[in-house]
Amino acid sequence: MADDTQTPRSSPVLQLLASGLQFWIRQQCEAVDSLELQLHGSSLGLLRxxxxxVSLVARGVVYSSLEIERVELRSDAIEVQVGNLLRGKAVxxxxxxxxxxxxxxxxxGLGRSLCTPHWRPLGDQLxxxxxxxxxxxxxxIERDQLVLQAQDQRCATVPRAVDGGLQLCGVEGRPCVSLPSDPNIEIRDANLEGGVLQLHGRARVSP
Incomplete structure (x- = not known):
């Protein structure tokens, strides 16, 4: 487990917030192997x-029983209650x-996740x-295709971002199956490369 919090050395307030945000992020996840966090802003802005x-890179994340190899995120501006933080309370x-x-x-990671009680219904639906x-x-993942197997049958698929959601489209005349979408998440691109599935997009986070 590792943490690499990057903040201006002259700003103890930002360093304090970084520690609080790290704690908050870890509370949202079941596991995080490593987390690199960088804050953007100034002490004066934060006091207001x-x-x-915030930019972060996390590895070995388990969120809601879903195993994620790597996460890279950048947030828009965030409003923070600084008073509680300065009094030693959680961010x-x-x-x-x-x-x-x-x-x-x-x-x-996908195989293990889709076999958990939380995600098995989705795996069976696919x-x-x-x-x-x-x-x-x-x-x-074989030859840049996501291969799913049930009983003695296999189906090679290609992921596609469609209307903000994710589809798995079977090759060789197989149909496309849409994964359930979340109105707070917009998937803009999906690809298989180097033996991993990569999704790019935007999301709205509600604390």
Missing amino acids: GRLDG QLDQPFQIEGSVVFSAG VDGLLGLTPLQSVS
Whole structure:
């Protein structure tokens, strides 16, 4: 486990906020192997309750039973209650804010995630739509295709970003299956490269 918080050395207030934000981020996740955090802004702006933004790179993240290899995000401006922070209380974010960036999944992480009780219904829904079979047995990435297997049948798919959501489109005449979408998340690009699935997009975070 590692943390690399980058803040101006002359700004103890920003350093204090960085520690509070790290704690808040880890509270939202079940696991984070490493987290690099950089704050954008000034002490004066922060004392007025505003941070220009946050950049982070996290690895080995588990969020809501979903294993993520790597996360790279940059936020828009964030409103922060500095009074509580200076009194030694946990950082408090009251207003929603926007983030933009990418997440990377490995085939192994996807396979394990889709076999958890939380995500198994989605995995079964995907192979049912693609193969007419359940349950999902395995997930692999082969030749830049995401391959799902149920019973003794396999289906190679290509991910696509469509209307802000994600589709898995089967090759060789197989249908496309849309994953359930979240109105707060917009997926702008999806690709398979180097044995991983990469999604790029934008999201609205509500504290």
